Amino acid sequence: MKKRFLYSHLTWPEIRDLDKENIVVIQPFAAIEDHGPHLPVETDNLLINEICRATAEKIPDHVILMPIIPYGYVEHHMDFPGPISISAHNLIGYLSDALISLTRHGFKRILVANGHGSNRPFMDVAARIVMEKSEAIVATLTPYSLIKKEIKEICESQFISHAEEMETSLVLYLDKSLVDESKAVKEIDFPISKFHWRSLVEAPPLGFMDRWSRISKTGVVGDATLATREKGEKLFQLIVERMVELIHDFRTREIRPKVDLH
Numbered sequence: 001m002k003k004r005f006l007y008s009h010l011t012w013p014e015i016r017d018l019d020k021e022n023i024v025v026i027q028p029f030a031a032i033e034d035h036g037p038h039l040p041v042e043t044d045n046l047l048i049n050e051i052c053r054a055t056a057e058k059i060p061d062h063v064i065l066m067p068i069i070p071y072g073y074v075e076h077h078m079d080f081p082g083p084i085s086i087s088a089h090n091l092i093g094y095l096s097d098a099l100i101s102l103t104r105h106g107f108k109r110i111l112v113a114n115g116h117g118s119n120r121p122f123m124d125v126a127a128r129i130v131m132e133k134s135e136a137i138v139a140t141l142t143p144y145s146l147i148k149k150e151i152k153e154i155c156e157s158q159f160i161s162h163a164e165e166m167e168t169s170l171v172l173y174l175d176k177s178l179v180d181e182s183k184a185v186k187e188i189d190f191p192i193s194k195f196h197w198r199s200l201v202e203a204p205p206l207g208f209m210d211r212w213s214r215i216s217k218t219g220v221v222g223d224a225t226l227a228t229r230e231k232g233e234k235l236f237q238l239i240v241e242r243m244v245e246l247i248h249d250f251r252t253r254e255i256r257p258k259v260d261l262h
């Protein structure tokens with residue numbers, strides 16, 4: 001059924017007539033990559049799409065939801081079968097071209113909602129490029145960062161990184177049929193130091209992305225055996241609640257005219 005908040009459902013006159021000053025365009029962006037022996041390769045896409053969709057359902061008049069950009073930067077996962085990797089420059093160019101198209105149609109507030117940790121630097125650069133070339137404000141967000149404190153309270157394991165307790169719980173909540181719980185494992189076998197660890201929510205001071213096959217045999221980093229549907233439901237509802245708040249803030253933010261002071 002037609003949804004007014006789905007960009008792909010609108011006609012061109014409907015897009016023309018949108019109140020673009022007062023709408024936040026959400027661009028979901030994630031990846032196809034291995035997620036352990038128990039989760040599908042579309043995990044990151046599924047999670048960010050559902051988070052964005054549930055958010056849009058709550059505030060349908062204030063957002064426009066774009067179709068997901070399903071491929072991201074997953075070069076460090078290419079030793080596993082399954083990932084589809086887009087190289088850094090292509091990814092920045094592709095994402096920024098898509099967003100620039102939106103600004104050419106008059107949209108002023110764009111939010112890239114990211115579901116895959118390693119997309120971060122590339123989407124930040126893309127957002128900056130779009131801001132240089134347009135009047136729009138372009139923000140980026142990995143929604144898990146909205147509930148850092150709550151993740152620590154709800155999840156029992158220390159490392160929330162990849163295909164672990166949090167991601168598995170979220171997929172269990174969204175579509176249990178996609179999870180093979182009998183194959184869920186705990187694997188925390190990367191060299192941990194005071195300055196470097198792996199976390200989707202809290203970046204270590206010493207940042208680098210190791211090749212995944214050096215730090216995991218199963219593709220899991222964390223403890224997937226602790227995942228439950230109940231944890232997933234709590235995490236999901238909290239993320240959506242915060243997303244609604246964040247979008248209100250972004251949508252009502254004053255955009256001042258730029259001034260040439262030469």
Ligand SMILES: [Zn+2]
Nearest residue numbers: 043044163167
């Ligand atoms: Zn993931």
